[in-house]
Amino acid sequence: MATTLEHQVKECIINRLGLDVTAEEVEDDAPLFGEGxxxxxxxxxxxxxxIGKQFEVSIGDDDMGIFQSVNRICEFIRIARPEL
Known part of the structure; x- marks a missing residue:
């Protein structure tokens, strides 16, 4: 079974930040900051x-809103790298 982009993003977040959750516990549309x-x-x-390094995308200051949820990050990656 192929790993979805959403799962890859969740694993990237969890691994980079050393979070004590599994990818399955992170909801795609849940907020990443505050109560999420x-x-x-x-x-x-x-x-x-x-995210920039793993998915080879450039995230500028104007793009910081993508970190609202996993879904928003994936939308950004899909626009920047449609081949993924």
Missing amino acids: LGLDSIDALELVIA
């Missing part, structure tokens, strides 16, 4: 690096 996973601004900077 409880991430903060330092975590956002880590994710810019991790």
